[in-house]
Amino acid sequence: MISVLFVCLGNICRSPMAEAMFRDLIKREGLENQIKVDSAGTGSWHVGEPPHHGTRRILDQYKISYEGLKARQIKDKDFEDYQYIIVMDDSNLKDVKRLSGSKNVFISRLLDLVPHLENKNVPDPYYTGNFEETYNLVLAGCQSLLEKIKKDHGL
Template sequence: MMKKVSVLFVCMGNICRSPTAQGVFEQLVQSQGLAEHIAIDSAGTHAYHIGNPPDQRSQVAAQNRGLDLSGQRARRVESPDFERFDYILAMDRSNLEDLQHLARQEQLERIHLFMRFATRWHVDEVPDPYYGGGSGFERVLDMVEDAAAGLLEHIRRNHL
């Protein structure tokens, strides 16, 4: 039996970008019949919202695309995550740096910017929509859908 590939999406508070990425990627993986091969989770670098569901605006934007994020709860990245996950994907450079500081040297190769897997968006970071208007949540979904497709293709090529 093949080992599951495990993916952790990380943003600051784990209530907007990373739960959105988790939901998008879960749906994509499920639709491709690969759910038994890929484990997916999300977390935050800060403890602001531990135990809370995703931001209501993220949930509404996701629901408009057929995604239900309501079952997710925010959690903070923990040291075992750096062993447990094959891919630890940061939404922006600040979170990438936070993750790199928490990881041991031999774990650094697991940590990447999520947008490196995008094919249509040529940016490094998924912007935090928390303080902006509703259109920011739609933009996050567009970016995340692109990067999620590229990530799944990368996993297929390298692991499945």
């Protein structure tokens, strides 16, 4: 089973949005039995909470399910359980690389997979309030990630 973990700061805005959107994409392609998806945050402030109301609103708008999503913090075992750890910005990248130690896992910013974008950080809508911008960037990143995984694994 191919495994993907999306990571942001608090796991209530960007990474659960990416998790829900990626699940939707793989379901549309009939790959839900080949790819597992989860999300986590580098911080513990929101552990156990559902996605932010702005994230829920934008996902509802696009008819993407976020059922069952609850915030959690990244843990050591994630570096063994997930082949792809996809972060939302430079700060997340630095924190996740530090936590990973010498584990052999693919760690990347989501927008590193979208070559035509200059800014490789997904803005945090918790602070910007712009959930539409975040949605569009996350969608582009998730589509590129799915193409990479399909190529990497011959799907």
